[in-house]
Amino acid sequence: MKKSLKNFSLKSLLLLAVVAVGMVSCSDDENNPESEGKANLRVSMTDAPGDYDAVFVEVVDVMIQTDAAVEGAEGEGEGAEEGWVSVGDVQTGVYDLLELTGGVSQVLADTEVPAGYVSQIRLVLGTDNYVVIDGEEEPLSTPSAQQSGLKLQLNQELEAGENYSFLLDFDVDKSVVTTGNGGKSLKPVIRLSAEADAGMIVGAVHPTEFRSLVTAKNATTTISAYTDANGEFALKGVPAGTYQVSVTPDVAAGLDVVFEDDVVVEENSTIDLETIFLE
Incomplete structure (x- = not known):
């Protein structure tokens, strides 16, 4: 009888071990983006300088248009029928664009999305948008078309298990428009770049x-971008090519503009211009 119980216990332990290994294996599969057909997507926001004290915009969502969403969108509403889905885990909030310059950026999403072809990305804004001029706040009227999201062409195949990083670069001067009655309206002008394929200029x-x-x-x-308190700067998301870099000092400094010609930027590289001296 004891021998029988011993054999039974041994068989039970072996069975439990097999089940445990199977559960760990399943858990590993669930945590592996590639096994689920997922890609990691990181979306950040930065800003080109503007002549304001501050420009605040309310971010409520980041969406992508994917083939996978189009195929499974039937009966899920008008937005889904167009293939638009939220990337999820979006860092919503009101951001001062003028704090996002000189190489500073704000991560809006860093999440997993279904692998596949993504044709467009869309930044969806709320209504809590305003500009500060000479210390005075002035609301930015935001047309409903802008609230529904500015569509930017992406045309990128996202492969399972891979990481992708994109930068939304606001142009504040072009995005804030004076209306006929003297008010201000927000009509975002944004440049989209893939950070992995783009370069950076620092100095x-x-x-x-x-x-x-x-x-x-x-x-x-x-x-x-503006220089920071230490005089340093970083231009991010620069497409490969040859550029003229200009440094324009504050008017009160009484110094001349300096130019650096034939600055060659390659994909996924950083060009250090070191220290540029103004006279």
Whole structure:
């Protein structure tokens, strides 16, 4: 009888071990993005400088248009029929765009999405948008079309198990529009870039007692940022190409604009211009 019980216990332990291994295996599969057909998507927001004290925008969602959503959208509503789905886990809130310059960016989403072809990405805004001019707050009227989201062409195949990072670069000067009655309206102008494929231009400007505007420009692209308190700057999401970089000091400094010609940017690389001296 004891021998029988011993054999039974041994068989039971072996069975439990097999079940446990199977559960761990299933758990590993669930935590593996590739096994679920998932890709990791990171979306950040930055800003080109503008001539305001502050520009606040309310972010309520980030959405993508995917083939997978189109195929499974039947009966899920008008937005789903168009293939638009939220990326999920979006860092919603009201952000001051003018704090997102000089290389600073705000992560809006860092999440897993179904692998597949993504044609467009959309930033959805709320109504709590306003600009600060000379210390005075002024509301930014936001047309319903803008609240529903500005569509940006992505045209990217997201492969399972891979990481993708995209940057939404606001152009504040073009995004804030003066209306006929003298008010202000928000009509976002945003440049979308894939950070993995783009380069970056960094450096510093001397003297540092004042802020300077650093701009990289060629025939198709213009990217700019202010220097920080240490005189440093970073231009992110720069497409590969050859640029002229200009440094424009604050008018009160009484210094001349300095140009750096033929700055070559390659994919996924950082170009350090080191220290640029103003005279």
